[in-house]
Amino acid sequence: xxxxxxxxxxxxxxxxxxxxxxxxxxxxxxxxxxxxxxxxxxxxxxxxxxxxxxxxxxxxxxxxxxxxxxxxxxxxxxxxxxxxxxxxxxxxxxxxxxxxxxxxxxxxxxxxxxxxxxxxxxxxxxxxxxxxxxxxxxxxxxxxxxxxxxxxxxxxxxxxxxxxxxxxxxxxxxxxxxxxxxxxxxxxxxxxxxxxxxxxxxxxxxxxxxxxxxxxxxxxxxxxxxxxxxxxxxxxxxxxxxxxxxxxxxxxxxxxxxxxxxxxxxxxxxxxxxxxxxxxxxxxxxxxxxxxxxxxxxxxxxxxxxxxxxxxxxxxxxxxxxxxxxxxxxxxxxxxxxxxxxxxxxxxxxxxxxxxxxxxxxxxxxxxxxxxxxxxxxxxxxxxxxxxxxxxxxxxxxxxxxxxxxxxxxxxxxxxxxxxxxxxxxxxxxxxxxxxxxxxxxxxxxxxxxxxxxxxxxxxxxxxxxxxxxxxxxxxxxxxxxxxxxxxxxxxxxxxxxxxxxxxxxxxxxxxxxxxxxxxxxxxxxxxxxxxxxxxxxxxxxxxxxxxxxxxxxxxxxxxxxxxxxxxxxxxxxxxxxxxxxxxxxxxxxxxxxxxxxxxxxxxxxxxxxxxxxxxxxxxxxxxxxxxxxxxxxxxxxxxxxxxxxxxxxxxxxxxxxxxxxxxxxxxxxxxxxxxxxxxxxxxxxxxxxxxxxxxxxxxxxxxxxxxxxxxxxxxxxxxxxxxxxxxxxxxxxxxxxxxxxxxxxxxx
Numbered sequence: 214x215x216x217x218x219x220x221x222x223x224x225x226x227x228x229x230x231x232x233x234x235x236x237x238x239x240x241x242x243x244x245x246x247x248x249x250x251x252x253x254x255x256x257x258x259x260x261x262x263x264x265x266x267x268x269x270x271x272x273x274x275x276x277x278x279x280x281x282x283x284x285x286x287x288x289x290x291x292x293x294x295x296x297x298x299x300x301x302x303x304x305x306x307x308x309x310x311x312x313x314x315x316x317x318x319x320x321x322x323x324x325x326x327x328x329x330x331x332x333x334x335x336x337x338x339x340x341x342x343x344x345x346x347x348x349x350x351x352x353x354x355x356x357x358x359x360x361x362x363x364x365x366x367x368x369x370x371x372x373x374x375x376x377x378x379x380x381x382x383x384x385x386x387x388x389x390x391x392x393x394x395x396x397x398x399x400x401x402x403x404x405x406x407x408x409x410x411x412x413x414x415x416x417x418x419x420x421x422x423x424x425x426x427x428x429x430x431x432x433x434x435x436x437x438x439x440x441x442x443x444x445x446x447x448x449x450x451x452x453x454x455x456x457x458x459x460x461x462x463x464x465x466x467x468x469x470x471x472x473x474x475x476x477x478x479x480x481x482x483x484x485x486x487x488x489x490x491x492x493x494x495x496x497x498x499x500x501x502x503x504x505x506x507x508x509x510x511x512x513x514x515x516x517x518x519x520x521x522x523x524x525x526x527x528x529x530x531x532x533x534x535x536x537x538x539x540x541x542x543x544x545x546x547x548x549x550x551x552x553x554x555x556x557x558x559x560x561x562x563x564x565x566x567x568x569x570x571x572x573x574x575x576x577x578x579x580x581x582x583x584x585x586x587x588x589x590x591x592x593x594x595x596x597x598x599x600x601x602x603x604x605x606x607x608x609x610x611x612x613x614x615x616x617x618x619x620x621x622x623x624x625x626x627x628x629x630x631x632x633x634x635x636x637x638x639x640x641x642x643x644x645x646x647x648x649x650x651x652x653x654x655x656x657x658x659x660x661x662x663x664x665x666x667x668x669x670x671x672x673x674x675x676x677x678x679x680x681x682x683x684x685x686x687x688x689x690x691x692x693x694x695x696x697x698x699x700x701x702x703x704x705x706x707x708x709x710x711x712x713x714x715x716x717x718x719x720x721x722x723x724x725x726x727x728x729x730x731x732x733x734x735x736x737x738x739x740x741x742x743x744x745x746x747x748x749x750x751x752x753x754x755x756x757x758x759x760x761x762x763x764x765x766x767x768x769x770x771x772x773x774x775x776x777x778x779x780x781x782x783x784x785x786x787x788x789x790x791x792x793x794x795x796x797x798x799x800x801x802x803x804x805x806x807x808x809x810x811x812x813x814x815x816x817x818x819x820x821x822x823x824x825x826x827x828x829x830x831x832x833x834x835x836x837x838x839x840x841x842x843x844x845x846x847x848x849x850x851x852x853x854x855x856x857x858x859x860x861x862x863x864x865x866x867x868x869x870x871x872x873x874x875x876x877x878x879x880x881x882x883x884x885x886x887x888x889x890x891x892x893x894x895x896x897x898x899x900x901x902x903x904x905x906x907x908x909x910x911x912x913x914x915x916x917x918x919x920x921x922x923x924x925x926x927x928x929x930x931x932x933x934x935x936x937x938x939x940x941x942x943x944x945x946x947x948x949x950x951x952x953x954x955x956x957x958x959x960x961x962x
Contacts, residue, residue: 388835388836388837388838389461389822389823389826389838390461391416391419391422391459391461391462391816391819391820391823392419392816392819393417393419393422393423393459393462393793393816394422394458394459394460394461394462395426395451395452395453395454395457395458395459395460396452396453396454397453397834397835398449398453398454398455398458398467398469398470399449399453400447400449400469400473400499400500401455401467401469401470401472401473401500402467402469402833402834403467403468403469403472403500403831403832403833404458404460404465404466404467404468404469404831404832404833404836405465405466405468405830405831406460406463406465406466406828406829406830406831409463409464409465409466410463410464410893410912411893411894411895411912411917411918412464412678413425413464413676413678413679414675414676414892414893414895415463415676415824416462416463416820416823416824417459417462417463417464417679418681418790418791418820419790419791419792419793419816419820420681420789420790420791420792420793420794420797421679421680421681421790422459422462422464423451423452423793423794423795424794425457425459425464426451426452426454426457426459426794427451427794428562428565428566428569429454429455429456429457430448430449430450430451430455431562431566432566432569432570433446433448433455433456433470433474434448435566435570436570436573436574437474437477439515439519440477440478440508440511440512440515440516441504441507441508441511441512442477442478442502442504442505442508442509442511442512443474443477443512445477445502445503445504446470446473446474446477446502454467455467455470456470456471456474460828460836460838461823461826461828461836461838462819462820462823463823463828465828468831469500472500472501473500473501473502476500476501476502476503476504477502477504477509477512478509478512478513478516479509479513480501480503480504480509483500483501484498484501516574516578519571519574520574520575520578520748523571523574523575523578523751523755524751524754526571527568527571527751527754527755527758528754530564530568530758530762531754531757531758531761534758534761534762534765535668535669537765538668539668543765543768544768546765546768546769546772547768547769547771547772548772549769549772549776550772550776551772551773551776551777551779551780551801552776552801554769554770554772554773554776555769555773555776555797555798555801557769557772558766558769558770558773561762561765561766561769562766564762564765565759565762565763565765565766567762568755568758568759568761568762568763569759569763571755571758571759572752572755572756572758572759575748575751575752575755576752576755576756578748579745579748579749579751579752582741582744582745582747582748582749583600583604583745583749585741585744585745586600586603586604586738586741586742586744586745587600589734589737589738589741590726590730590738592734593729593730593731593733593734593735593737593738594729594730594731594734595726595729595730596726596729599722599726600745601915601924602718602719602722602924603719603722603723603726603742603745603746604745604746604749605715605719605921605924605925606712606715606716606717606718606719606720606924606925607716607719607746607749607750607925608712608716608750609712610750610753610754610925611753611754611756611757612753612757612896612899612918612921612922612925613708613712613899613922613925613926614669614670615670615673615896615897615899615900616708616899616900616902616903617708617709617712618666618669618670619666619692619695619696619699619708619900619903620699620702620707620708620709620903621662622659622662622663622666622692622696622699623696623697623699623700623702625658625659625662626659626696626700627700628655628658629653629654629655629656629658629659630655631652631653631655631656632647632655632656632659633700635647636693636696636697636700637697637700639694639697639882641690641693641694644693645689645690645693647660648660648663663689663692666692667685667686667689667692670685671684671685671686671689672684672685672686672760672761672764673685673760673896673897674691674875674897675874675875675876675895675897675898676895677760677763677764677895677896677897678759678760678763680763680764680766680767680770681767681770681790684764684767685897690876691875691876691897694882695900695901697882698882698883698884698900698901698903698904699900699903699904701884701885701904702885702903702904703885706885706903706904707903708903708926711903711925711926711927711928712925712926714927715924715925715926715927718927723742726738727739756896757896760896771786773789773797773801774786774787774788774789774790776801777789777797777800777801777807782800782806782807783800783807784810788807788813791808791813791816791817791820792807792808792813796808824841825840825841826838826839826840826841827839827840827841844936844939844940848936848939848940849940849941849942849945849958850958850961851958851959851960851961852957852958852959853940853957853958854955854956854957854958855934855937855940855941855955855956855957855958856934856954856955856956857909857931857932857933857934857935857937857954857955857956858913858914858915858931858932858933858954859930859931859950859951859952859953859954859955860913860914860915860917860919860920860923860924860930860931860932860951861908861920861923861924861927861928861929861930861951862929862951862952863907863927863928863929863951863952864907864929864948864949864950864951864952865886865888865906865907865928865929865948865949866888866906866946866947866948866949866959867886867887867888867906867907867946867947868886868887868888868944868945868946868947868962869887869888869890869909869941869942869943869944869945869946869947869962870883870887870888870889870890870905870943871890871891871938871941871942871943872889872890872891872901873891873892873938875897875898875901883901883904883905884904885904885906886904886906887904887905887906888905888906888907888908888909888947888949889901889902889905889907889908889909890909890910890937890938890941890947891908891909891910891911891919891938892910892911892912892938893910893911893912893913893919894908894910894913894917894918894919894922895918896918898918898919898922899918899922902922902923902926902928903926905928906928906929906949907928907929907930907931907949907951908923908928908929908930908931908949909930909931909932909934909937909941909947909949909956910930910931910932910933910934910937911932911933911934911935911936911937911938912932912933913932913933914932914933917932919932920932923951928951929949929950929951930949930951931949931950931951931954931955931956934956937956940958941956941958942961942962943962944962945958945959945960945961945962946958946959946960946962947959
């Protein structure tokens with residue numbers, strides 16, 4: 214009888230398919246392949262008590278498809294860490310990674326097994342089993358290395374701290390920067406472009422960029438300050454970025470800080486993460502924060518309490534915020550005088566920070582629970598790659614609710630001929646005019662349902678975490694366009710039908726996986742599955758509540774801008790967005806003048822210029838943005854095959870609809886069977902998925918918004934298809950294979 218503790222470390226390299234074999238040995242589909250730098254690293258160390266598991270395990274062999282047909286170029290196990298809390302990876306461009314001195318973040322040979330006493334820090338990419346001391350006990354290398362790290366997280370004698378490099382100095386060195394970029398973090402300096410575009414896409418304005426710099430400092434000091442071990446992390450005040458950074462005007466995320474934060478809850482995971490991100494360099498140990506065992510244990514206990522309370526707390530806040538939307542608070546905030554408006558803006562911020570922190574806690578828990586599920590499946594002899602399918606198709610989660618409500622709204626429009634005629638004509642102005650003064654009973658019924666939709670989901674919009682952006686309640690044109698698209702759907706194509714079909718697929722997968730497991734592991738599987746699904750669905754809820762609380766900042770923000778204009782401090786309300794957060798604060802308090810008109814004009818110009826530059830996927834220290842490459846006119850001739858990451862199985866062929874933002878959706882209706890091609894997506898894009906036959910996105914990852922929603926609706930989807938919106942033309946006939954991760958241009962328009 215076998216009885217031992219097994220720890221799984223899941224390392225995620227780029228462009229390599231890995232599986233866990235029957236005897237828990239890593240299996241690679243491309244042995245000996247040199248891979249690009251690691252995109253992400255360790256999720257968690259899973260300790261599973263295995264009894265007789267190996268006796269029932271059968272070899273998995275070389276498997277090309279998991280999740281009922283989904284094929285990816287990376288393991289499907291998610292990555293835990295602060296870099297995953299908003300949405301899963303979204304990269305603007307695939308480009309050469311920039312390397313810092315003495316840091317090997319570039320290509321390196323894979324190592325599929327751990328050799329002897331080789332420390333975790335030097336592991337190659339793969340799925341690796343660790344036994345005994347390597348879990349941090351005994352004489353393990355991880356524990357020994359941690360003892361050499363002082364409480365500041367800097368290993369004595371190993372790290373020479375670089376001075377922070379200011380934006381002006383970097384520009385003088387030839388690197389593109391904006392005036393509102395954050396300064397280099399002198400302690401945690403491993404950065405990535407993943408996820409940032411799904412929080413706030415594109416180039417941020419100076420006000421929003423500097424507001425988020427201030428917000429993230431307050432948020433993280435509050436969150437990590439709740440953990441005894443977390444108080445050891447060094448937090449820098451703006452303009453230095455901690456977890457959030459602004460680089461070439463874009464929101465970027467600090468992997469180094471994520472490692473430090475993880476070390477406060479699980480030092481072993483953090484040590485392995487650091488070693489993997491830094492490709493085995495001993496310099497990686499400087500990222501770790503060490504703390505006594507009792508502090509770490511206390512931090513874990515607090516995190517457990519936070520997770521268990523999160524759903525009830527989130528629903529209570531959601532109910533409170535909806536109650537507020539029934540009243541006149543937003544309208545009252547919109548007309549406040551200058552100083553009261555600015556005070557109100559700050560009075561609302563604590564709840565936004567609180568809900569954001571709760572989302573961080575739940576998102577990390579969701580990732581950990583999924584890894585526990587993967588470990589149980591592997592220990593029972595099953596395929597751990599099935600976890601994404603097992604955690605999809607969960608029914609009416611928050612991200613699918615707007616689409617379900619839109620279809621209901623479309624059903625009302627179809628019922629009344631007078632409404633149907635105007636909506637189908639595609640004149641948004643005529644629709645909105647009729648809604649403001651319903652001409653008959655049909656329009657009144659439609660207006661009532663429309664008002665209910667705006668009440669529930671009007672806070673949504675592309676880039677919804679930016680309170681300066683108008684939402685659906687401010688401009689419902691996008692909603693009208695989606696009602697028109699939904700009206701063309703058959704009942705079998707409705708969001709509800711798609712959600713039901715996806716749920717049935719998940720249930721069938723649950724039965725199949727459970728049957729494949731050793732009998733002794735099935736009870737553990739049931740428990741792990743329930744927990745993984747619970748926190749995965751909860752993650753959708755906590756994000757929605759965070760966004761809802763953040764949108765409350767918009768009315769007093771607009772009132773502040775109007776007040777600055779009325780006071781003669783700014784020429785237009787839009788000028789406020791080109792002031793920094795501290796400049797606005799000084800103007801309101803009478804402690805500073807407005808930036809000169811020439812300064813505001815230069816910032817506008819710089820923001821426009823930033824769109825011509827792209828960042829590397831990841832880097833250490835200071836990045837080197839490069840100019841965006843021009844796509845040749847003859848690129849993408851008929852027969853051209855574009856490759857990406859297949860994240861939702863299935864195949865479809867249809868005309869391409871290039872949608873660069875949700876505002877453009879009204880001009881380009883997506884008809885049933887069309888292929889949606891977009892630079893990125895976030896929650897407000899969800900209704901566009903419903904009629905689409907397939908989805909192609911330039912950015913994203915296995916757990917990105919596009920991937921998650923496509924699986925919920927059972928739509929083929931390929932992400933990470935770089936330059937897709939520039940190579941594919943409007944109306945091109947394209948074939949999408951969501952399993953192989955390919956997009957083929959069949960015929961030019």
